Amino acid sequence: MPETLTPQLELLPPARRLLLLGLKQLGESDAEALSAVAYLSVPAVRAHLAGLAKLGLVTITRRPEGPGRPRNRYALTPRAESLFPQGYARIAHWLLEAAERDPAIRRPLFRALVEARLQQAAEAFDAPTPAGRVEQLARALDQLGYYPVLETVPGSKWRLTLRHCPFIELASEHPEICAIEARVLQVALPGGRVERACSRAEGAPACTYLLQSFR
Template sequence: MHLIEARKSTKDRILELLKKEASMTVAHLTGQLNITHMAVRKHLNGLESDGFIQSQDFKQPMGRPLQIYTLTAKGESLFPKNYEGITLEFLQDIQAMYGENAVEVLFKKREERLTREYSVRLADKSNPEKIRELVSIQNEKGYMAAGVQVDEHTYELFEYNCPILAVANQHKEACRCETRMLRNALDTEDIQRVSCKTESDDHCKFRIKFK
């Protein structure tokens, strides 16, 4: 969902208003958007079902409770943040002070941490279940992932977004660590990175084979 465009959808405008105002009622949103009360509720229901917003009843001295809408953590994640830029600056500073080896140690620590995290969630699952769970994990982390079963033993993992692309463009070790982590977490050595966004491909793609 693109929030910064010349022409925004009604859902994008609702998300932006909630970001600016922190919380709003249906009546308040209706006045800001210049559409019907029913249309606003339809968009709100969709956004709430998708997990981008949440509602809470607020009791009034008289009359029915007011429904107050706010962004969820998932909704907040749609708005640009500069965490990646700050991370890249820190890595550059560490490299300048302690050398390239220190940066490689940091990536290795991250690889070990993610391997433990993924392994717990993928343990005791069949191969199709592992891929489904892996897709879920990657989507939680913002990779816009999808999985496809090619044959009985072969799967493909697609990642249409890379939350650490700026870092990976400067430090290819990030991509190598991710591939090793997937091999260890999925318990198969036969994983190939077929395409990569750091090489100007449209998406990252892994081919995964189980015995």
């Protein structure tokens, strides 16, 4: 059963990182070809690929190749694609730049963005307690690449520090993005309070939020 969160490519062990990069370059391949890419023995390659399969990043398919036993073939899963550079932020920037020129487009665009993000949050944060919902929030932010640090503060309070922003260039030019994310945090604490203490888009080294529950 694959783990819930997709790991970051740069945080994987070097051997597994090389194998994933090898599969990206070669496409579907076998352990022998990948051993040359990763400078590992074939048994070591198979062991690492089995681990990557458990993470949901690699598929293993047995295929006949001439006489003898079928051979395992390995390939990246769609989930593994998120480990490699994506151009979504650039495309989003282009869309927002286009919307800047026409307020009639800008207003419904941001309204749709807000509604979509809030709907996703409402479905994701379903724990029965505020503490449980805040934990779900931290896991969701980790999956999105924010590298969150969640600290408990006495009195039903939490300090949430986001060490990375996957949308920093976009947020620096379009602060509405930060406002949308702040509203998503609020969904995790209905009836509570979300206060932004500092923001990377404003020059701080990290984004920090103070969360408080009144329930």
